[in-house]
Amino acid sequence: MANLQGAGTRQNTFDAIVVGSGISGGWAAKELCEKGLKTLVLERGRDVKHGDYPTAMKESWEFAGRNKVNQAALARQQKQNRTGYTTHPASAHWFVDDVDNPYSEDKRFDWMRGYHVGGRSLLWGRQSYRFNELDFEANLKEGVAVDWPIRYADLAPWYDYAERFAGISGQKEGLAQLPDGQFLPPMEMNCLELHVKRRMQEKLGRVMTIGRVANLTVPHNGRGSCQYRNRCIRGCPYGAYFSSNAATLPAAAATGNLTLRPFSIVNQLLYDPAKGRATGVRVIDTETHEVIEFHARVIFLCASAVASTFILLNSSSTRFPNGFGNDSGELGHNLMDHHFKVGASGISDDFNDRYYRGARANGIYIPRFRNLDAKTKQKDYLRGFGYQGSASRTDWARPVKELSHFGAKFKADLVAPGPWRFGFGAWGECLPYHENRMYLNHNLRDRWGQPTVTFDCEWKENELNMRKDMKAAAVEILEAAGLKEITPFDDVSAPGLCIHEMGTARMGRDPKTSVLNAWNQVHASPNVFVTDGACMTSNSCVNPSLTYMALTARACDHAVGEMKKLNL
C-alpha cells in the first residue's frame, strides 16, 4: 500500500499547478513552463485545441434560425443570455449551461462563464489598455479601501513584456492617463470616426484614439494577421487575436513541461499546517466524479475572480476557518465590475458616397478626461470613465419606423447602406466596497456536490452619479461633432454584465486588510499565487485583461526566483 501510494504521489506531483486556462492561466502556464517548471494546468471544462472552432467559418444561412437563439436553447442559458449576444448559436457552445452550473443572487449579478480550455480568452473583447499611475495611487489619495501594494512603475516592464508576446495593435498618444505600449501598427478610423475625432479635439480638447486591441495587424510570433471578419467570438482559425489556445498554451506545450488536464474541477487547496504552506489541490473529475489530489511547490489560482475566490473560500481548515488565506475577512468582498451601457449615438448626413471594406474587429477609444487634475475635478464622483464605440453605415437591420413602408422600393432601400451612425458608450470605474461580495451557498449544491456561489453586489452613489456625466458628456461630444438625431441612452445593467469581475481576494500591504501581497502571494501561504481578476485592489476604467497578463508574468518571475532562492 505504502509503495502504491508513493508511486501515485510521485505521478501526481509537479513543480507547479495552474488552476484555469484562460487569460491568466495561459500566461502562468507559459511563463512557468518556459522557466523550466513541470507544470500541471487544471481546467474544469473540455479541451479545445487551437483551430477547433466549429462555427468560425459559418455564414448566417448555415445556422438553423440564422444564428438566432431558439426557446429550447434559451431555457438552458437564461443567465448567459443576459448579454444579448453570447448565446447565439455561433458562440453558445463557449458559454456554460446555467441549469448545470447554477448560482444565486441576493441582488442581480450577471455571471458569464466559459468552461473549456482557453476559458474566456476565446471570447473576450480584446481591448487592451494599461492602467495608469493614478489608478494605482487613487485608493491611497482618496482614502478608499486599501492602497495598492504596487505602482505603475512596478508593472510597466511587464506590460511591455505581455504586449510584445500577445500582439496589441494601437496608436501611441503620449497621454499620462493612458500609457503607451509596445504596439503593432494601428487599425485605421473610418471617415465619420475621423470627423468626430477632429471636431471633438478642436472644440473640447479631448482625444480619440483607435482601440488598442489584441488583434494582429501584421503576422506576429507565428500567428496570422486579422482577416477583418469580426467573428472573433467564434474562435479565430488564423490565430489573429490573442487567446490561450492560439498563443500561450502552444508556447507552454512547446517546452515539454506542460501537462494539461481538462474536465478537472479544483474543489479546494490542500494545506499543511506544519509547513504553513499549501501542498496541492483536490480535484473532482467532472466526468467520472473521481476525487484526485495533485501536489506542487507552487500553486497559481487563475480560474477567474469568482472561481478562484470560490476555491479559497471552499478550502477551510483549522488554520483557516473562514477560507484559505482569509485572515483579513476580505476574501469574497470588494467585488467589482465596470459599469457601462450608457452613452449616445447620432447620425451624420455627410460621407454618403463613402463606405469601408472589411469588418474591423475594433472600435475607437476616448481616454478618461475627468478627475485627472484640479482642472478636471468633478464634485459628484471620484474616478472616471473612457468611451468605446465606432461609426458605421446602418444596414438592412436598421429600424424603419413607418409601417406603410414595404414593397419594391423598401427592399431596394435596404440593399443599399443607410446613413452613417456614430455610437459610443462609457466604461466606468467602480469603487471597491466591502459590502459588495460573493459567498458560498451550502444549501444549493452543484452536480458534483459542491456548494455554489451567491452574489450580493450593487452599484452605489459614486457609480450612479458618474453615469449622469457619462451620458451628458457623450451628448456634448456628438453635438460638438455636429451630428443629428442625437440619442442618449442609459441602460443601467446589473454588475457582472461587463464580464470584468474583480477584487474578491485583493492585493494590499497589510495582511490584516488584504488577501494577497505585492507579488500576488497569499499573505499567509506564500506558495499560493492569485493572478486573475480576484487580485485587483481597484479597477480603473480600462479593460483589465492586459493587466492580468502583466501581473501574472511578474508573479511567475517572482515565484521562480523565490524557488531558486529556496524561499518557496
Add this chain to the structure above:
Amino acid sequence: MPTAPVPADSTLLSRREALARAALMLGAALSPSIVAGVLRAQAPAAAPAGRRHLDASQFQTVSAAVERILPRTETPGALDVGVPAFVDLMYGEFLTADERFLFATGVKDIEAMARERHARAFTALDAAGQDDVLGRDKPFFALLRELAVTGYFTSEPVGRNVLHYDPVPGRWDACIPLADVGNRNWTR
C-alpha cells in the same frame, strides 16, 4: 497584401482559398487538421424545408404577405429565397409565447380584414388589395416585416448575390467609394 477576389459561386472554394491566403501570410501552411476541421464545419445546418409549425392556411397567408413586403424585382423576392419557411421556423421554435400569440392573432386579423374590406380571402386579393390590408394590425405587421427582412437578408441567395459578399476580406480599408461595392451593403 492579399487582394485576390474571393469567387462568390462556391463556398468551399472560397474557404479553401481564404485558408490558403492565411497560410501564405503566415509563411507556413496551416496544419491539415485545422483545414479539415474548418471545412468539415461547413456541412450546412438542416435548412427549413418548408411548413412545419404553421397550418396550411396560415402558411399561405404568410407566404403571400411576405412577398408583398419583399417582392421579386430585378432581385429575388421573399418566396424565391424561402422566407415563408424561415418565418414558420421562427414561429415554431424562436418566438416567445407572447410573440406567438401576437403572430397567430395577426394572421387571423388580416384574413378577417381581407374578407371584411374586399370580401375575399387575403390570398385571393390582387396586390393592391393585399397592400390595403397589410399593416392594419400594426404590432403584427411590425413583427412580420422584421422576420421577413431578417429571413430575406440572411438567406444564402441574397447574402451571395444581392449584397456584397466577401467572407474573408483579409484587409480593412477604412474609407472607400461606395460605388466600389455597387452601392450595396456587405453581407453580414
